[in-house]
Amino acid sequence: MHELLLRGGTLVDGQGERRADVLVRGREVVAVGEELNGVGSSVRVLDAGGCIVAPGLVDLHTHLREPGGEVAETVETGARAAATGGYTAVVAMPNTEPALDNASAVRDVLALGRSAMAEIAVAAAITVGRRGTTLVAMAEIAALGVHIFTDDGRGVQDARLMRRALEYSSDLGIVLAQHCEDEALAAGGHMHEGAWSSRLGITGQPAVAEEAMLARDLSLVRETGAPMHFLHISTAGSVELIARAKSAGLPVTAEVAPHHLLFTDAAVAGYDTAFKVNPPLRTEADVRALRHGLSDGVIDAVATDHAPHQAERKEEPFDLAPFGMTGLETSLALLHTITSGHTITSAHIGASGDTGTSAHTGTDATWHDGWPGGPCTPAELFAVVSWRPARIAKLDRASGGRHGGPVEAGAPANLVVFDPNETWIVDPGRMVSRSRNTPFGGMKLTGRVRHTIHEGEAVVVDQTPQR
Numbered sequence: 001m002h003e004l005l006l007r008g009g010t011l012v013d014g015q016g017e018r019r020a021d022v023l024v025r026g027r028e029v030v031a032v033g034e035e036l037n038g039v040g041s042s043v044r045v046l047d048a049g050g051c052i053v054a055p056g057l058v059d060l061h062t063h064l065r066e067p068g069g070e071v072a073e074t075v076e077t078g079a080r081a082a083a084t085g086g087y088t089a090v091v092a093m094p095n096t097e098p099a100l101d102n103a104s105a106v107r108d109v110l111a112l113g114r115s116a117m118a119e120i121a122v123a124a125a126i127t128v129g130r131r132g133t134t135l136v137a138m139a140e141i142a143a144l145g146v147h148i149f150t151d152d153g154r155g156v157q158d159a160r161l162m163r164r165a166l167e168y169s170s171d172l173g174i175v176l177a178q179h180c181e182d183e184a185l186a187a188g189g190h191m192h193e194g195a196w197s198s199r200l201g202i203t204g205q206p207a208v209a210e211e212a213m214l215a216r217d218l219s220l221v222r223e224t225g226a227p228m229h230f231l232h233i234s235t236a237g238s239v240e241l242i243a244r245a246k247s248a249g250l251p252v253t254a255e256v257a258p259h260h261l262l263f264t265d266a267a268v269a270g271y272d273t274a275f276k277v278n279p280p281l282r283t284e285a286d287v288r289a290l291r292h293g294l295s296d297g298v299i300d301a302v303a304t305d306h307a308p309h310q311a312e313r314k315e316e317p318f319d320l321a322p323f324g325m326t327g328l329e330t331s332l333a334l335l336h337t338i339t340s341g342h343t344i345t346s347a348h349i350g351a352s353g354d355t356g357t358s359a360h361t362g363t364d365a366t367w368h369d370g371w372p373g374g375p376c377t378p379a380e381l382f383a384v385v386s387w388r389p390a391r392i393a394k395l396d397r398a399s400g401g402r403h404g405g406p407v408e409a410g411a412p413a414n415l416v417v418f419d420p421n422e423t424w425i426v427d428p429g430r431m432v433s434r435s436r437n438t439p440f441g442g443m444k445l446t447g448r449v450r451h452t453i454h455e456g457e458a459v460v461v462d463q464t465p466q467r
């Protein structure tokens with residue numbers, strides 16, 4: 001039987017860090033130890049020298065755009081981008097056209113995912129058409145194995161409907177995930193409301209638009225006892241609310257997106273639509289609070305909010321261009337760079353290849369700040385992108401899933417091999433995703449995914465997708 005041997009790496013999982021080779025046969029890890037050799041008839045050796053070998057990454061928040069937005073991404077291309085970034089599983093968001101609000105639509109995406117280069121889990125909508133008025137047939141959809149329900153792209157505005165959805169969700173053992181945005185407060189906003197939005201003359205959405213819905217939902221969680229997950233939280237006030245909810249014992253989890261850990265609203269100064277995202281880039285105080293929240297464990301996971309858009313849409317004027325940026329291929333490297341105390345240097349290249357804009361004026365302080373409490377250990381880094389998100393999505397082994405480790409004999413072979421020392425410059429033109437709307441173009445990052453193993457198959461070898 002065909003075997004794969006990952007040789008010379010350092011194994012990192014929830015059980016710690018040790019020097020070990022990893023032998024894979026079929027879809028499983030069959031041996032972990034020093035100086036291993038294959039025993040089968042054909043052994044393919046992949047060099048993991050100087051690398052971290054860890055359970056594959058799990059993304060809680062990926063927009064795959066299929067059905068309806070295939071011009072920007074498909075299940076297949078999104079999964080290829082995910083594998084390139086070290087992900088072995090992603091949760092596909094339901095804001096497709098039409099929305100994933102019924103069992104048959106969910107079944108179609110799951111079927112497309114079966115041949116993809118990463119496991120595709122699906123989050124289904126909470127309300128029909130994500131219109132916020134009628135609940136979907138949650139029980140029927142949950143029966144397909146769907147664990148997360150969200151109207152992401154929008155928050156559920158109607159508190160009474162949200163309360164009812166939470167009551168149903170606890171009976172079904174599923175979790176509701178909220179995109180916290182009070183639409184009345186956020187109306188017409190294209191960036192964060194603050195000093196920069198006034199200076200630039202762009203309508204902003206205030207931090208309270210996020211925090212008001214978050215506070216409302218935390219009250220509903222307290223009342224119903226139903227668990228909730230909070231998507232892409234972006235403000236210092238949100239971190240404080242989550243911290244208080246957790247210390248009161250509420251069953252809540254939260255994620256932050258990589259871009260909110262790096263950029264401030266000053267990045268919008270060049271009107272580069274690559275920096276237009278929802279929730280918007282916030283202030284330096286928010287970036288600092290999010291970093292502390294992640295490092296203190298108030299925030300459980302980092303999720304990409306990978307939001308591909310075709311170039312034509314992002315070339316529209318700032319107030320017309322859609323929100324969102326890609327992230328699957330840069331997330332781990334970016335996170336490693338900022339949590340290990342490396343400085344990000346950049347000759348900024350916009351998504352369209354233009355150089356020399358003043359887009360980063362004022363963000364230098366953010367970039368050069370060290371990580372709170374000193375550099376992260378590899379186990380701390382991989383916890384927030386692998387085993388903690390695996391648990392939230394119920395893709396971990398304890399929940400019957402195949403991700404998040406630990407890496408041991410008998411475990412599913414979903415693995416990433418990451419070289420923490422390789423430096424590289426992000427080139428939007430060489431992205432694997434069908435879309436190139438990255439704000440990280442031109443940045444020099446430290447650390448790069450070398451190989452990705454999905455279900456025992458080497459889907460990415462030496463940074464190159466194998467199909």
Ligand SMILES: [Zn+2]
Pocket residue numbers: 152153154179231232278279
């Ligand atoms: Zn969202």
